[in-house]
Amino acid sequence: MLTSPPPHLSPRKRPRQARATVTLDAIFEATIQVLIADGPRRLTTTRVAERAGVSVGTMYQYFPHKQALFYALNERYLDLVADKVEATCRAQQGGSVRDMVKALVATYWAAKTERVEVTQALYKSVVELDNEAMIEAFACRVDRATATMFASAADAAFADLHTVVLTLLTSIFGTVRSVFERNLPMDEAEAVLRQLVVMCVAYLDAVKLPSDGGMAPDRSRTVEVPVHDAA
Amino acid sequence: MLTSPPPHLSPRKRPRQARATVTLDAIFEATIQVLIADGPRRLTTTRVAERAGVSVGTMYQYFPHKQALFYALNERYLDLVADKVEATCRAQQGGSVRDMVKALVATYWAAKTERVEVTQALYKSVVELDNEAMIEAFACRVDRATATMFASAADAAFADLHTVVLTLLTSIFGTVRSVFERNLPMDEAEAVLRQLVVMCVAYLDAVKLPSDGGMAPDRSRTVEVPVHDAA
């Protein structure tokens, strides 16, 4: 969590006892289930509470209002995805560009397909939520991890790494989202994904600096890419 | 409009007099404005009517309920975008792959940036709408036009045109959407767009069939790509 949520969206209190944690998890899971079953419009505080097996009042002990619940839910999810991407990036340090792209696409796709309905439900719950800051924070984490990874590539270097990474991630995330939106059948979806890897590799090959005949980039230590705050 | 909307979402009646047409346009425009100013959650039948300068009852003469209004609004918009893409595809018949990609990206981007707030507002209004069929219809039109265009390319041919087009469009549309979602500053957004073109061209170059030394594809007549219904 790079940035804490805006004050009006932050939780009321944190659970101190074990049962409270259980309750919170139940509320989150119930929210997802109601979102899937009834859609965002029929997602009601009462319905969520009922499904979670708690009373409405309990929800309001943790969240000042419905929006805060949504916010926390999405934040939880994005944090999880960011974790996975970061792990992948770490694992691919020093590898080939092709492997990096493959791993990146696979990781993101896996994270989104693990529970397809959840992903689609969350895409919808995002609406009407001041989630600019949240997305920004997510993007920041992923940008940084990806840039660090590509900076360590064994077989390529890039002049404008920032733009390259931005393009790559925007297109990967966007493409995956588009695949979900179009509701493509599995076989076509997977075909597009495979092609996406081809596309990204071809792109990186097109924009990489000409290799200096044998002088491989120094990989003796990990290059940390500085945080670049987009104003 | 390839498919008519599901019965429960179709308009109640069509305007027969001039003033009715004016009213309808006012309602659509008001919907957009309220969507932008107040967000989808505060978008109320009363508010829309008020902004449109008509009474609530008038709205219900044309739409059986609020959702139908949303549906019609989005359908209108998508039809417009599809029109533009089709026009571009027609204009690029027989050109080079690079020009085609450039034109495609430019057209889609222009359509979405013409009124940025509208685009973002509509992205949000789409939620919670049985718009699968609508998106499917849009995708169908655009897929077909794009496939026809690329089939006529002067400098390349493709083995699996269907998959290539699907990949290309999914990534272009997805990337544009992602750019909007991240709210990138204009200069970065445009940089990504330029890179996107590079990316697509590199991809097409990577998957095109090896040119048969001088035997250019027959461009004497336009090849119509058959409609491919995704079951």
Next chain:
DNA sequence: TGAAAATATGAAGGATCGTTCAGTTTGAGG
């Protein structure tokens, strides 16, 4: 011009939903 059709009005009904709070139950620590 006059009647029929199309269009517009907006107060009122009915239903749902978010949120509160006074009171109860449960768990932790001494």
Next chain:
DNA sequence: CCTCAAACTGAACGATCCTTCATATTTTCA
């Protein structure tokens, strides 16, 4: 076991909101 804080309950309130319909106004056209 006792006490206090933490956690939980759910009926009730107030605020909207969607939709209808009886009525009024405007346009068409014979």
